Amino acid sequence: MSGMGHDMAAPPQSAVALPEGEALRDLSRLANEASTPGLFRAKLTAESATMRFAEGLDTPILGYNGTSPGPLIEAVEGDRVEITFANRIPDEASTIHWHGMPVPADQDGNPMDPVATGIDRTYSFDLPEGSAGSYWYHPHPHGKTAEQVYRGLAGAFVVKPKVDPIPAAYGDTVLVFTDLRLAADGTLPGNTMVDLMNGRVGDHVLVNGQKNPALTVPFGTKRRFRLYNATNARFLRLSFDGAPITIIGTDGGLLEAPVAADDILLSPAERLDLIVSFDKPGPVTLYTLDYDRGWMGAGRPADAGLTLLTAHVSQTPAEPVPPLPDMLRPIARLDAPSVSRRFVFTETMAMNANGMEMGFLINGATFDMNRVDTVAKAGEVELWEIVNKADMDHPFHVHGTQFQVVEYERGGKVRKPAYRAWKDTVNVARGETVRLLLRQDRPGPRMYHCHILEHEQLGMMGIVDVQA
Ligand SMILES: [Cu+2]
Numbered sequence: 403m404s405g406m407g408h409d410m411a412a413p414p415q416s417a418v419a420l421p422e423g424e425a426l427r428d429l430s431r432l433a434n435e436a437s438t439p440g441l442f443r444a445k446l447t448a449e450s451a452t453m454r455f456a457e458g459l460d461t462p463i464l465g466y467n468g469t470s471p472g473p474l475i476e477a478v479e480g481d482r483v484e485i486t487f488a489n490r491i492p493d494e495a496s497t498i499h500w501h502g503m504p505v506p507a508d509q510d511g512n513p514m515d516p517v518a519t520g521i522d523r524t525y526s527f528d529l530p531e532g533s534a535g536s537y538w539y540h541p542h543p544h545g546k547t548a549e550q551v552y553r554g555l556a557g558a559f560v561v562k563p564k565v566d567p568i569p570a571a572y573g574d575t576v577l578v579f580t581d582l583r584l585a586a587d588g589t590l591p592g593n594t595m596v597d598l599m600n601g602r603v604g605d606h607v608l609v610n611g612q613k614n615p616a617l618t619v620p621f622g623t624k625r626r627f628r629l630y631n632a633t634n635a636r637f638l639r640l641s642f643d644g645a646p647i648t649i650i651g652t653d654g655g656l657l658e659a660p661v662a663a664d665d666i667l668l669s670p671a672e673r674l675d676l677i678v679s680f681d682k683p684g685p686v687t688l689y690t691l692d693y694d695r696g697w698m699g700a701g702r703p704a705d706a707g708l709t710l711l712t713a714h715v716s717q718t719p720a721e722p723v724p725p726l727p728d729m730l731r732p733i734a735r736l737d738a739p740s741v742s743r744r745f746v747f748t749e750t751m752a753m754n755a756n757g758m759e760m761g762f763l764i765n766g767a768t769f770d771m772n773r774v775d776t777v778a779k780a781g782e783v784e785l786w787e788i789v790n791k792a793d794m795d796h797p798f799h800v801h802g803t804q805f806q807v808v809e810y811e812r813g814g815k816v817r818k819p820a821y822r823a824w825k826d827t828v829n830v831a832r833g834e835t836v837r838l839l840l841r842q843d844r845p846g847p848r849m850y851h852c853h854i855l856e857h858e859q860l861g862m863m864g865i866v867d868v869q870a
Contacts, residue, residue, distance in 0.1 A: 418456045418584045420606050423712065426615035429558065429576055432473040441484070442477040446498065448541070448555055449490040453611070459588030463554035464491060471578040471611060471632065472539065472557025479534050479563050486524045489517045496550060498525060499542035500559065501671065502653050502804065502826035504533050507846020507868070510801055513544040514771055514847065534563035535655035535804075535824070536628045536673040538578075544771060548634055548855035552602055553590055556580065556632040567730050568650065571723040572626040572677060579668075579710070581633035582606045593856065599698045599760050600794070601635020601670070601854035607690070609711050616712045622720035623680045626650075631668040635854040637705070637795065637829075639693040641665040642678055645686045645713070648726065651675030654804035654824025656730040661821050665691055669797040669829035671853035677726060678713075686713040696794035696832045698760075733822050736806050736839035739785035743776060747830065747852070747862065749792040761861060762792075762852065768861025774847070775864035783841045790830040796857060798836070799827040800850040802868070805840035827853055845870040 436443035451465035466472030477483055489496045495518050497511035505527035508515065517523045537559040541550040558576045568574075581604035585591050593602055606613050619625065628651075631638055641647075641664065649661045653673050666674055680686060688711040750761040761768055767775070778784060786805070788798050804824035810817045812834040830836045842848060851863035 418459065418586060418588070420456050420613040422614040423616050424612060426617045426711070427610055427612060429471060429474040429578065429610055430469055432467070432475045440481055442481050443484045444475070445486045445488060446472065447488040447490055448496055450492060451554070453554070455582060455584060456588065459584070461584065461588045461590065463590065464550060465554050466557055469611075470554030470556070471580060472555065474557065474576055475539070475559040477529055477559075477561055479529055479531050479561060481529050482526070483529060484524055484526045486522055487517060488522045489519055491519055491550070493519055494543070494546060494550070495519065496541045496543045496546070498539050499801070500525070500527070500537065500539055501799075502535065502537040503527070503559065503561075504530060504803065504844070506844050507802060507848060511542045512847060512849060513542055516543055529561050533655070534561045535653065536560060536630065536651065536675055538630055538632060538673070540632070542849070545859055548593070548602065548859045551632075551855055552581070552604075552634050558628070558630055560628065567656070567727050568626055569724040569726070572624050574626050574628070576628045576630065577609050577711070578630045578632050579636070579638060580608045580611070581636045582608055596699055596701060598856050598860060601856045603636050603703045604633075607633070607636060607638070607708055607710055614709050614712060616714060618714045618716060619680050620718045620720035621680060621683045621715045623715070624723055624726070625678050625680065627676050627678060629668055629674045629676065631670050631672050633670055635670055635856060637670070637693050637695045638668040639665055639691040639705070640668060640688060640710070641691055643687045643689060644682065644684070646679045646681070648677040648679070649674060649821075650677055650726070650730060652823040653826045657821050657823055658731065658733050659729055660726050667693060667829065669795065669827070669853075670855075671797055671799055671827040672829070680713060680715045683715050683717045686715055687711065698794065733824065735822065736783050736841060738783060739839060740782045742785040742787065744787045744789060745850070745864070746789045747792050747796050749794070762857040764862055764864050767864075769851075769863040773865065774867045776866040778842055778866050778868050780842055780845050780868050780870050783839055786838050786840060788830045788836045788838070790832055790834050793832055795829055795831045796852040796854060796862065797827050797829045798850070799853045800840065800848065800866075802844060802848040803840055803842050805838045808837045808839055811835040811837070842866070842868040844868065
């Protein structure tokens with residue numbers, strides 16, 4: 403990667419310090435304006451807003467209803483959802499994509515369905531039984547997704563089951579990770595060549611918009627956390643120092659049974675539902691570990707040693723709480739695929755009028771909104787093989803459904819996942835092949851793409867047209 407000029411140098415480390423250790427704030431909630439049971443009706447306005455991340459500095463951002471992350475949406479299985487999106491982003495089209503949710507194709511904020519600035523459009527969909535999970539929402543307009551997300555547009559959408567097997571005494575705390583880069587004047591700098599190659603990695607990983615916020619818990623507390631990687635491109639390998647973690651759910655809801663874990667990898671767009679047991683007094687930190695996802699050029703950011711959250715576990719014992727059930731819910735295995743498909747990720751490097759430019763391809767092609775890449779049939783199980791022949795990891799996401807990972811293969815070695823789970827995003831490490839089973843139940847065009855948003859923007863995306 404030598405000889406590419408000054409453009410390729412990493413941006414200097416931000417000199418702007420952010421306050422740490424403030425009490426973890428709850429996310430604001432999107433209020434349900436409907437009075438009819440089973441209906442969730444609200445409005446989300448994307449607009450220019452101002453946040454104060456650092457003392458004395460106003461940062462112009464884009465927010466949903468004025469905040470970033472956007473308000474937490476919480477609905478219940480069986481609900482009808484009607485959310486009016488008001489696009490008030492100056493001079494830019496946008497959409498809202500309901501990441502991971504089982505919504506009709508024409509309600510899913512595809513880049514083919516832009517909402518122009520100044521326009522309102524209502525997204526309507528039903529949340530079927532069994533759809534409880536940790537979803538999120540973000541823009542998906544053509545060519546502008548990466549920028550609109552790093553400027554602040556992303557929020558969590560939790561669908562609760564009618565009866566939750568997780569004890570209510572564990573709480574349900576949503577932690578949305580975003581990645582902030584702040585210039586000395588408080589503004590958000592635009593993307594550089596390095597950002598376009600690797601995806602934008604910022605200077606500060608924030609939790610619900612705060613740097614290393616704090617919470618205090620009595621010892622013996624069991625707490626449920628839903629972790630969301632809403633960064634453009636930051637891989638988060640995480641551990642809680644001195645507090646055991648139990649994984650209870652993934653993108654698309656609960657696992658069959660709880661699984662103990664030492665550390666976890668949350669690649670861009672992935673979510674995990676965890677129980678953390680604070681079983682001895684003292685400080686506990688949620689911190690990052692090293693993870694090499696393949697970095698192009700100089701200036702690989704430090705992955706390890708970032709403290710994202712600090713819990714102060716007090717001497718006071720917690721009230722006893724019920725144990726976690728041994729079984730959470732059944733997950734029927736997807737089986738007997740009627741078709742197998744192969745998607746090969748590659749990167750290209752070419753000289754053009756703008757200098758050296760990278761291309762990110764699926765099966766040799768960059769995204770074209772007017773091209774259908776794959777035709778599938780609604781209701782049929784398919785085996786998808788995602789082959790990463792590139793030099794970087796690429797987290798693969800498909801719209802409109804949840805899939806099951808069958809196996810990972812790298813260097814001739816096959817590895818099975820640690821548990822059966824519903825997922826909509828899976829990291830495909832460089833040199834790795836991931837095989838997954840999926841079924842699209844609703845007809846219409848669906849996107850599949852790398853969720854490093856700069857890679858998506860540069861073409862690592864395709865369309866599967868699901869036919870009735
Ligand atoms: Cu990628």
